[in-house]
Amino acid sequence: METFPRIISVDDHTVEPPNVWRDRLPSAYRDRAPRIVRAPLESMTFVGGRFAPRMGEPGGEGPIADWWVYEDLRRPLTRLDTAVGYSRDEVRLEAITYEQMRPGSYSVPERLADMDVNHVQSALCFPTFPRFCGQTFTEAKDRELGLLCVRAYNDWMVEEWCGPQAGGRLIPLTLIPLWDAELAAAEVRRNAARGVRAVCFSEIPPHLGLPSVHTEAWDPFLRACDETGTVIAMHIGSSSRMPSTSADAPPAVGSTITFANCCFSMVDWLMSGILDRFPSLRIMYAEGQIGWIPYILERADVVWEENRGWGGVADKVLRPPSELFREHVYGCFFDDAVGLRNIDAIGVGNVLYETDYPHSDSTWPKSREVGEAQMGHLAPDVVERIVRGNAIGLLGLTPEGLWPGPGGGAG
Template identity: 85%
Template sequence: MDTHASTFPLIISVDDHTVEPPTVWQDRLPGKYRGTGPRIVRAPVKEMTFLGGRFKPVMGAPGDDGPVGDWWVYEDLRRPLTRLDTAVGYDRDEIRLEVITYEQMRPGSYDVPARLADMDVNHVQSALCFPTFPRFCGQTFTEAKDHELGLLCVRAYNDWMVEEWCGPEAHGRLIPLTLIPLWDPELAAEEVRRNAARGVRAVAFSEIPPYLGLPSVHTDDWNPFLAACDETGTVVAMHIGSSSRMPSTSADAPPAVGSTITFANCCFSMVDWLMSGKFEQFPNLRVMYAEGQIGWIPYILERADVVWEENRGWGGVADKVHRPPSELFAEHVYGCFFDDAFGLRNLDAIGLGNVLYETDYPHSDSTWPKSREVGEAQMGHLEPEVVERIVRRNAIELLGLTDDGLWDGPR
């Protein structure tokens, strides 16, 4: 691994992404489902827009004019691979919303040895990876018509994640993040326990479940799932966009508007959790916000404490939130960033133990291959032991890694 003369710690990234190989589900689903389960089809694009936080691609028919790309086909869903799924290696001004094929993406997006090589280039030791086709918390399978098939797809993804993506070839450097069947909290609890038994310590969840037509965290519906996470030490990981609705202001707002305010859903979600009573009900529960950045956190904690102190009598939380929200945050919530100089200047107001580092490989926001340089520039004012906590130690403790920063699950 390249460490040339730098004292910056080897990075443990808690938010990278995998682009699933074409055969993940075809290799694992029962034969009767292979014609309806997720599969790759090469076809032209007829139309594709991304406005108001909504991505709307339309697949053309064979022989139609238009750029050709690889599309995931699943029930009625047609979802293309795009340059935004895997943008590293391209100049920022060359990145467009366009369809691509597997041959047009960087192999590290889907191939383990290539990923490890790209991590070496970027001074990254270990990485936790969110999905692409299932979307950030498995919404693809939740929205499907056939939940029997959906459950098989969730389990197939998790088996691939644990056994192949994070398997022996990864040498402990890739950290598993699994999915749950969001439509059934009891089945979700079973899946958490199934994966925890093989060393998994992180599960993806929606930042704002009601946006997916699911119960909010203020209900008791999620308690079986939360109890399983509490008992197994499984971290609830929520990525921006895991509610299938990116923040925006209008139906015609350009993507730049939503990209600027991507933290907003994390902000709303965190207030939900802090005012839900779940952290007192499940004292070992931990949640993390991937790609939400951290600079916004101090004010929200200040405001939440004021509301709890002055308005809890009529605010509907006096009977379930018995401590200041900022105290609950300190024990249960983690913010993840890759480029937030303002947040790093306000660590005292956030909490050193609540901050994690990420590189967002291979997305267009990624700091690859300069994540070390970005970190050095933004953390140069901090003491080495503080940098070590942010870049490595907090992730090691949260995700149950070895002292060397590796996943010690099945080999």
């Protein structure tokens, strides 16, 4: 491929610096807010899709790590949070300190430099400590503090991570207080007023003890997204439960089938009636890949056509699911040759590109080379849409692919 478009990645990650909440919460809360403590690792497992670290006493025996401490939560930084720059065989389940990670994981100037190395112009970044939709704060006991933490994260995301030093190349992605749909709606509108056009949400809310999308409980939040043009971004694992087959399955099993959460979630949304009730709503599935989509759409249409009378959707899903998909849903991928060979069955306008920096699955620093190898059979205008054009339209970016800043973007 003679020229490959500058990439707009819709799924990268930030590792939050230690001062995000310390600097932004009222002084009365700072001793209870998320903070970093350096302490040894006693043990850590990741089996059956469940992550279980155990923190040792400061000054005790064991590998030293930086831990986020918040209420009863003890969560270490791990090599899986930031694996770029290491060979695949060096990436293990281990706890680390900030000094042991690539600075681009948490520092804006270094992130921009690593994006340059990888032919990436702009990037949308999911959180790490709050987890992929802010469920860390949803699970906390103190909801008043949790709401302050959500707002503090969003302020940091907009004002610092995506602030002037980023030059529009970092695109804000904010959180909501998942436990209250009215508060969530207010936070969407607060951030939309300063140019934010994407918000995190759970792929399968009932796994977090929250209402499903088959109820009307989320309507205030959904209405706010619909009216402000805010995209609902769902990342694999944003239900705090990675797919697995058994309690003793090694992580490789779950890593192979991570797309399943996106698959299940998408069927939920297509059969919920939401996409008919909120005609401007857009949703995207980060890190779910796209190769599975054609069959699911085919099967969903068959079920809707033949079984909707007894299937509980006749009165709320008014059009074929594949039609709803075309208008409302975006699949995201970073390495999916199968999906790209079936791009016509998915829809060129429904696909977004990502690099997953700095995770172990990331194609950094060769995202361009991966894209060229997998998209070589596609016309240049199709490649342009997949790699950047669709993201520009969806996220309200400038024609040059940059976030316009507070007050900018599509309304």
